[in-house]
Amino acid sequence: MAISDSSARTAELLALERKYCSFGDTVHYLDPPKVFVNCEGSYLYDERGTPYLDLQMWYSAASFGYKNPRLNEALKRQLDRLPQLACQYLHAEKVEVAARLAQYCEKRFGVKGRVHFNVGGSQAIEDSLKIVRNFTGKNLMFAFMGGYHGRTLGASAITSSYRYRRRYGHFGDRAHFVFFPYCFRCLYGLRRATCDIYCENQFEKLFASEYHSVWDPKVEASEFGAFYFEPVQGTGGYVIPPKEYFVRLKETCEKHKILLVDDEVQMGIYRTGKFWAVEHLGITPDIIVFGKALTNGLNPLSGIWAREELITPELFPPGSMCSTFSAGPLGTAVALETLRMLEEADYEKLVTEKGAYFLAGLRELQRRHPEAMGDVEGLGLALRIEVCKPDGITPDRELTDRIFAAGLKGDLEAGGRKYGLVLDVGGYYKNVFTLSPSFTITREEIDLAVELLDQLFRRCQMK
Numbered sequence: 001m002a003i004s005d006s007s008a009r010t011a012e013l014l015a016l017e018r019k020y021c022s023f024g025d026t027v028h029y030l031d032p033p034k035v036f037v038n039c040e041g042s043y044l045y046d047e048r049g050t051p052y053l054d055l056q057m058w059y060s061a062a063s064f065g066y067k068n069p070r071l072n073e074a075l076k077r078q079l080d081r082l083p084q085l086a087c088q089y090l091h092a093e094k095v096e097v098a099a100r101l102a103q104y105c106e107k108r109f110g111v112k113g114r115v116h117f118n119v120g121g122s123q124a125i126e127d128s129l130k131i132v133r134n135f136t137g138k139n140l141m142f143a144f145m146g147g148y149h150g151r152t153l154g155a156s157a158i159t160s161s162y163r164y165r166r167r168y169g170h171f172g173d174r175a176h177f178v179f180f181p182y183c184f185r186c187l188y189g190l191r192r193a194t195c196d197i198y199c200e201n202q203f204e205k206l207f208a209s210e211y212h213s214v215w216d217p218k219v220e221a222s223e224f225g226a227f228y229f230e231p232v233q234g235t236g237g238y239v240i241p242p243k244e245y246f247v248r249l250k251e252t253c254e255k256h257k258i259l260l261v262d263d264e265v266q267m268g269i270y271r272t273g274k275f276w277a278v279e280h281l282g283i284t285p286d287i288i289v290f291g292k293a294l295t296n297g298l299n300p301l302s303g304i305w306a307r308e309e310l311i312t313p314e315l316f317p318p319g320s321m322c323s324t325f326s327a328g329p330l331g332t333a334v335a336l337e338t339l340r341m342l343e344e345a346d347y348e349k350l351v352t353e354k355g356a357y358f359l360a361g362l363r364e365l366q367r368r369h370p371e372a373m374g375d376v377e378g379l380g381l382a383l384r385i386e387v388c389k390p391d392g393i394t395p396d397r398e399l400t401d402r403i404f405a406a407g408l409k410g411d412l413e414a415g416g417r418k419y420g421l422v423l424d425v426g427g428y429y430k431n432v433f434t435l436s437p438s439f440t441i442t443r444e445e446i447d448l449a450v451e452l453l454d455q456l457f458r459r460c461q462m463k
């Protein structure tokens, strides 16, 4: 298609979107939204064929690269063999994916369990809520400020942002939200070196007296069934907590019969360099929720692993939470291929090394732009740049927005070629670039990413 034709086509699509598409199922960070027509590896392509280096990879769902040949092939094979099957019947891929995940958890945590499937991350969160309610008889949960668990009604009740609940009436089961150990912005104004995890101590104090509202010491019962957490906060801005916090939190929860539900929807499947991000924290959760990268975004599949006691067929019988598309054969076939691929190569090493190389590049960039980059951190290929005012701490949302929009113009230049840069913005103050590049990203592409970020910071800062 000639460029003028494709631009006309883009304009036509945008006009149709304005008229016929709900805006509720998307987010318009850029207005009008950007249209892409192709993708490959670490790149998205616009209608002019300009490559946009993607540092967010569909919010970490396409971790193994766009059009990953091996995973695409697995999908095509399944398309030609058994693409459709109602969930009441069995197919091999479902059983094998469940067995491999449960066996991995048993090996890693020494705990037996089962796997239950659904379609999206929020739906799997709903399922985990049912399991907690069913096992504990309680419908109240603890969760973290800055946490994100999805936007269905149940998931919104345990997601901290009131903005997501505001229009939808009263949430009787709204979680009790607790400070996350976000050390760069410690809400108590303390420093990690000397704080002795003061924030966890504060949580623990809730149980010291019945008048602190959550615990009845006479019968040793809590009003809360579970504590929901992300081992690294995703939407909250790729906030990496200190391990010691979670070791203590686990003790506190165990002591008070509160289950730990680990939301790995964004950080699971090696994003942080471990299969489950919680493995960095040295604790064993009772339930793990997963989604996104397991199928590289090809066919949605999500699910939960729960320890046996919580999910026995007697306790959680057939029909407890089934959905027409849960464990569909296209998704499970890709998931199985993903798991095989992960077993054949050392992804821990691969992601950790690439992450360290990228982080070193970002730190160098921070030295060049200390007046705008307040914090730079990373765990594996989950990396963050916190954009701040020259005082190094005040969030600079305006600059973040300008950089985000400029990246999508597609007019950056490197090596005599035009590029765009795809970024994602998160964080409590919407001033954090949450970088989740493809695991297939090369060193040259990481260098290119740093170069393009450098150009964007230079271009967008008002000096």
Ligand SMILES: Cc1ncc(COP(=O)(O)O)c(C=O)c1O
Residues within 6 Å of the ligand: 059, 120, 121, 122, 123, 125, 148, 149, 150, 151, 230, 234, 235, 263, 264, 265, 266, 267, 291, 292
């Ligand atoms: C940690 C976490 N949990 C749950 C969800 C919800 O998943 P989905 O968008 O697939 O419903 C997300 C989505 O970004 C997430 O990051």
